[in-house]
Amino acid sequence: MEKRGKDMNDTEKTYRIQGFTCANCAGVFEKNVKELPQVSDAKVNFGASKLKVYGEVSIEELEKAGAFENLKVYPEKERQLEQKPFWKQQHFIQTVISGLLLIIGWALVLQRGESDGLAIGVFAAAMVIGGHQLFWQGLKNLTKFRFDMKTLMTIAIIGASLIGEWGEGATVVFLFAISEALERFSMDKARQSIRSLMDLAPRTATVIKQGEMVELAVDEIEIGDVMIVKPGQKIPMDGTVQHGVSTVNQAAITGESIPVAKSANDEVYAGTLNEEGLLEIKVTKRVEDTTLSKIIELVEEAQAERAPSQAFVDRFAKYYTPLIMLVALGVATVPPLFFSADWSLWVYQGLAVLVVGCPCALVISTPVSIVTAIGNSARNGVLIKGGVYLEQLGSIQTIAFDKTGTLTNGVPEVTDVVAVDPYTEQEVLKVGAYLEKSSAHPLASAVMQRASQEGIEASKQKVDHFRSITGKGITGLINNESYYVGSPIFFKELTIDVPAEVHSLQKQGKTVILVGKQNELLGYIAVSDRIRSSSSAAVRRLKQLGVKNTTMLTGDNEETAKAIGNELGIDQVKAQLLPDEKLKYVKQMKESGQVVMVGDGVNDAPALATADIGIAMGGAGTDAALETADIALMGDDLRKLPFAIRLSRKTLTIIKQNIAFALGLKALALLLVIPGWLTLWIAIFADMGATLLVTLNGLRLLRVKDKE
Template sequence: MKKEYRLENLSCANCAMKFENNIKSLPNVEEALVNFGASKVAVIGNVTVEDIEKAGAFDGIKVAPIKQRKQDTTPFLKRKENVVTAISFVFLVIGIIASFMYEETHPFAIGLFVIAIIVGGYDMFKSGLFNLSRFYFDMKTLMTIAIIGAAIIGEWREGAVVVFLFAVSEALEAYSMNKARQSISQLIDIAPPSATVRRGVQLVEVDTEFIEINDVLIIKPGQKIAMDGIVVKGASSVNQASITGEAVPVYKANGDEVFAGTLNEEGSLEVKVTKRVEDTTIAKIIHLVEEAQAEKAPSQKFVDQFAKYYTPIIIAIAFFVAIVPPLFGGDWQTWIYQGLAVLVVGCPCALVVSTPVAIVTAIGNAAKQGVLIKGGIHLEEIGRIRAIAFDKTGTLTRGYPEVTVVETENPHDFIQKVMSIETYSQHPLAQAIVKYGKTEHIHALTVDHFKSITGSGAEGIIDGNKWSVGSVSWILSISAVSAEVIERVKQLQSEGNTVMLVAEDGVYKGFIAVADPVRTTSMQVLQNLKSVGIKHTVMLTGDDTRTANAIGAKLGMTDVEAGLMPEQKLTAIKALKEKYGAVAMVGDGVNDAPALAAASVGIAMGGAGTDAALETADVALMADDLEKLPYTIRLSRKALHIIKENIMFALGLKIIALLLIIPGWLTLWIAIFADMGATLLVVLNSLRLLKVHK
């Protein structure tokens, strides 16, 4: 059975790989996967928390069950390794003072340096010697060899300085990685751990894991909603920013859906629970974000492969530097020292961490902004997009028809008669008219002999008169309509409206135009996409050409393809990929599944409300609008840029340090600074992604 655990103190990518191999070697373990980005491990087999902690004892890794909300973490300055580093620093400083007062080789000074080395490097030596016995070469192994070598050739002060600097670099790397992971830990803490539930006539405080489907939650003003559900009583504004990224609260009333982790702002609500705690939208988001961080991006796979060959090459270079020059007359002590420095500078820590830390930070930041990116590969691909295809209905438009124009002599009486007829129809256009009438506070009348005429419209008797509502061609066949009205109708149709004519006893009375309105944000979003370098925007829709062209022109789309069946949308996406390379498809995650799958990146809208969108798309915009799309592209491009910078920093600093061998300037403390500097530089550089906002 697969079990998952949260990890603490996992700060090194090499340590994560070693930890994973240690777990796999345990008896009764079939498989293990360490997710470095999410600081989590999944194990298939019969093991205990204690067994897993023993596998991570080399790095002090702590393990906790996945359902435990947040572990009580020790403050940074009180952590054992940091206290030990501080003590080591004290002995190092006293030793340096003593070496100036006497000399570096004085027994008292050497004794102080030895204490500093043992106190600060005990855990490192224990792990390093254990690794060395198994020919496993990580940073601690290389550092152990270097310190022992420094001691053998009498460089005690150098050895003590290097131990201290290494401890500092480990502490800062752990701190920085925890900072990068904060996005996930904040998501985990969004939903409250308990809620007030009505049980009979009593109100009881219940932990969320014991809340059942159909339980009714009582949510007071200012409280967070603990579970996904449906409002059954009350009305209030709910701040959904934690789920959808929307800054403006959404009004919720009877029958509306609410999500765990959102904030009830003003009114009291009663909510019937629809999902168990592990199935809530926020639980799915957390799971998908963590899985996304485990998936390796192409650049990360390249770096991992490179690092596999890089470390043996560095060890070979170090051996060559230490042995070959003395064979041709060089000083043994000088060149052995240089070889030890090469070992330290050559550790691949910065290189290995250069990509995952950027991906962890970017995906976590996106989740906080209401954008779910389901893997490093998709994060990188978004940044390469040059063309975007959009579904029309529900993506660029609101997805439901609304009355846009009413033209008649007596609007109130006219709407009342038409609304009364349409109340008996289930057609979406009819329901749009009924909804419009209700918003105008108009009440329907009794209709006799209602009749639906397929493909044409509907009719019925009201107060003894026969009212007919339907298509232009049908009403023209039973009533005379002026040329001016027909011209006006054609104009509205060319703008994307569906027009219904109305007649009373065969006499034309007026018309109603209905359309699926364009979202107010669509035009601005498309302009923003052009500003971030999207060259081509195309609408792919099953609607008729006239309506699609009207909306496309209004929005400033580069191209419009109308009257498409799902398989034709798929063909259109393939053609775009041939022309532009990387292409995104934006749809609702269900109807456009083939096109979403074929696109380089499939982007679904309204992920908070639909499980299908969360499951099928590569990227889900949790809010039901496109506003976060330009932000997502900017974030991805920034992440790509930072990953390239990180690889350059990681390799560049090491190459510079290695070149110092030629004039003989490379020292152990310069080597550790080069390694520490490169690691910290890539981590801090990656944290810049936290500052990318909408």
């Protein structure tokens, strides 16, 4: 039946899968689903155990497509199906019975010899009980000329039986079952770092309804409902504090374990821990839209994005398996045919080559590392949206930073108000506030806040003919007299003298706003956006990690920008840039190598999108940051960036080690073919040993911590 292409009108549904044992099995399941009549396309995410289907299909049909692995399918929004304890699962019970029969069989061999009929019968039973699913799938693969690890193992075990090696064949079945269990365990362990995120937020919440407190499932809570969260309880939904004062541990979202003070109008997130006071919280997002839900969804989607190393392994494995079959055929037939060697000896050696060549360890070497690393980074407040970005980050040598909201807090404050005789500081602040109340400039809010603190009610003063002069300043009539507020350049154009003290303040990293009327200066207001406490340590740590070039891109004046750049140890400062000029500089830097751009995810969207990797600051609660950036630092802490680079480098190292382990151990075992020493025992232990090595090595990424 010819399949149609994916239709834009097709229903898209996502399901969770339970029971995957290997990446190859996930590929077979995806192919089976694509062949269903009403399905136009399907995509399996092995790392997250998810399936995306385009078209109308029932769960029964999907489970039938996965019957070869006894896969269980359920809708994405449902919680994890209750899983039987390990010792009660069918695979475990069958493996134990197979192992017991194997022991009995070898005991009979020791007493009666290898040709004993009862021993052979026990070995045969052990093979059938422990490997009937393996044989069934392997034989189906053979009929379709599909060569994977199950095909190799099936041929090897049947071949061992035909040449009378019943004991070793049964042993291979038993050890292969253990090897598959190891693979399943490693991927489950890696996924657990993400699955545990799902359990961070409570499934129910206490909500005020008609004046009474009732317990509701989070799915039933609507936007605008008010929740009661007691001390020691986790916050079930995103919202804003209505009443109460407390501290909240936001480590689940930002990776920062130091509690944050919360009071009226402050934002709180699902999955965070209320530590001290009783809070009344107004719900602002439905359960599927909370920041935690978005993190989980994006992390799971990230695992569907194949990293370059994963793509290499997949391509290699595609040719590797048929090559091993040809090598095994050559080992089995060439010595007897051309050198009059013993057929049974070399057929046995050929079967051992099939077993040792099984690509289990190679196939799992990369996914177990990528899944573990992405899950670990999410738990530490760094959201990496794909294996490709995880791999790229470790080799980056150039990092560009936005200033406002990235290196600095992004909240300007008035630091100095200076009056020129005969005027007073109060008069300077009044005129500044009267004009700035109509301005949309970011610094206007700082002037207005300081005026409010001084008791100046700017809203009561009427300003006529207000006009904003882009990039320079503002002007207007107060009591029929012209006043000006703006930059030193603007005042020079007005032929009003600018005091030398203004330049001194600029060299301290402050932005200076001058206030004047007609040809006279009333005074000036200095505003500073304070440098984040974490910025200096982050830049220093990046230098220690070998990052060669750090650049600051800002729209601020040059003197202020250079003062901040010098204080932080930034290599290069580009000031007075418009958004399109920032974009131009990023493109220029890309000509010399890969570039990371770090910004707030909103104003810097073009530059973030153009850079090889766009990193957004403060992704918690900022949808734009989560959507536009390749990596989001969930808290406003730049020190997470060096951690992400360390994790990336560690991941790349472990992936290379895993590939070397997987191929190296097999190569050593294959060398034993030359003197004719390779046995099925050695072959299966080499395969299982390689799987165990890459599994444990990949899980080491869970131990990479966010620390200086």
